[in-house]
Ligand SMILES: NC(=O)C1=CN([C@@H]2O[C@H](COP(=O)(O)OP(=O)(O)OC[C@H]3O[C@@H](n4cnc5c(N)ncnc54)[C@H](OP(=O)(O)O)[C@@H]3O)[C@@H](O)[C@H]2O)C=CC1
C-alpha cells in the first residue's frame with residue numbers, strides 16, 4: 001500500500017530536499033499542491049486532510065496554522081519548524097536520543113523534527129547526564145559553524161548576492177536568546193539554559209557543533225575514555241541509528257573535523273577530545289544541516305512512522 005505524503009512548504013529549502021529524497025519511492029504517493037495555491041489555506045486544508053502524513057516545512061506560524069487546519073484524526077504530522085519541539089503531545093524526532101525514541105516516533109501522530117544545532121548538543125551531553133558522568137547543573141556551552149542554507153531561502157539569497165564578500169565566519173544569536181535554547185535545555189537534560197554562540201560560514205551546507213567541557217570543578221572528573229565509552233555505548237544501543245562515535249584518538253587536530261564531511265548523508269558523527277590532566281574535553285559533532293539536521297531526519301522519522309526499513313530507503 002502506498003502512503004500519501006503532503007509536503008506543506010515544498011518550495012522551500014527543507015521541503016525541496018525532502019521531495020528529492022522521496023521522489024523515487026514507490027511506497028509513497030507525493031501529493032503536490034499547485035504552485036498558485038501553495039499559500040492558500042483552503043487548498044492547504046484540502047491537501048493536509050487527504051494526506052496520510054503531512055510534513056510541514058514552513059515558518060513556525062504557518063506550521064501552527066497547518067496543524068489547526070487538520071480536522072481528521074488520521075493525518076499524521078512531521079513538523080520541521082520549531083513550533084512544537086517542546087509542546088505537549090508531540091514526540092521529539094531525534095530517533096537516536098534514547099534507546100526507545102525510535103519506537104516512540106514510530107507510534108506517534110505528531111512528530112517535531114529537531115533543530116539542527118540542538119542535535120549536536122543533545123547527542124553530546126544527554127548520554128553523559130543520563131549516565132551520571134555530568135550532573136544536570138553542569139554549565140553547558142555550545143558553539144559551532146553552519147552553512148548558510150541553515151537560514152533558509154532568505155539567507156541563501158543574501159549570501160548568493162554577497163558572494164565572496166560575505167563574512168567568512170559570522171557569529172550570531174549574541175542576544176543569547178536563540179530559538180533552539182528550549183529544546184536544547186529540555187532534551188539535553190540540563191537544569192540551566194546552555195550558553196550558545198553559533199556562527200554561520202560562507203559556504204552552503206554542513207555543520208560542526210562544539211561542546212567544550214571544563215570539568216575541573218566536578219567532584220568526580222570523568223576521563224576522556226569514560227566520556228567516549230559512555231557516548232559509544234549509548235549510540236550502539238540505538239539500533240539502526242545514524243549517529244556514530246569516532247575512535248578516541250588523542251589527536252591535536254583532525255582532517256575529519258570538516259563541517260562539510262558528511263554532506264548529502266543522514267549521518268551525525270561525534271568526536272571526543274580530552275586532556276585528563278587538565279580536566280578538559282570537547283565533543284564535536286559533524287553533520288549536514290540539510291541532512292540529519294533537517295530533511296534527512298524528517299525522512300528518517302517518516303520511515304519510522306511508516307514502518308519502512310531505513311537501510312534500504314535512506315542514504316547513509
Ligand atoms: N534550512 C535548514 O537547515 C533547516 C530549517 N528548518 C526549519 O524548517 C522550516 C522551513 O525552513 P526552510 O526550508 O529553511 O525555509 P525556507 O524559507 O527555505 O522555506 C519556507 C517555505 O515556506 C513557504 N511559506 C511561507 N509561509 C507560508 C504559508 N503561510 N503557507 C505556505 N507556504 C508558506 C515559503 O514560501 P516562499 O517560497 O514564497 O518564501 C517557502 O517556500 C522552518 O521552520 C525552519 O526553521 C529546520 C531544520 C533545518
Ligand SMILES: CC(=O)N[C@@H](CCC(=O)OP(=O)(O)O)C(=O)O
Nearest residue numbers: 080082115116117146150151200
Ligand atoms: C545558520 C542558521 O541560521 N541556522 C538556523 C537554524 C536552522 C535549523 O536547524 O533550525 P530550525 O529548524 O530551528 O530552523 C538558525 O540558527 O536559526
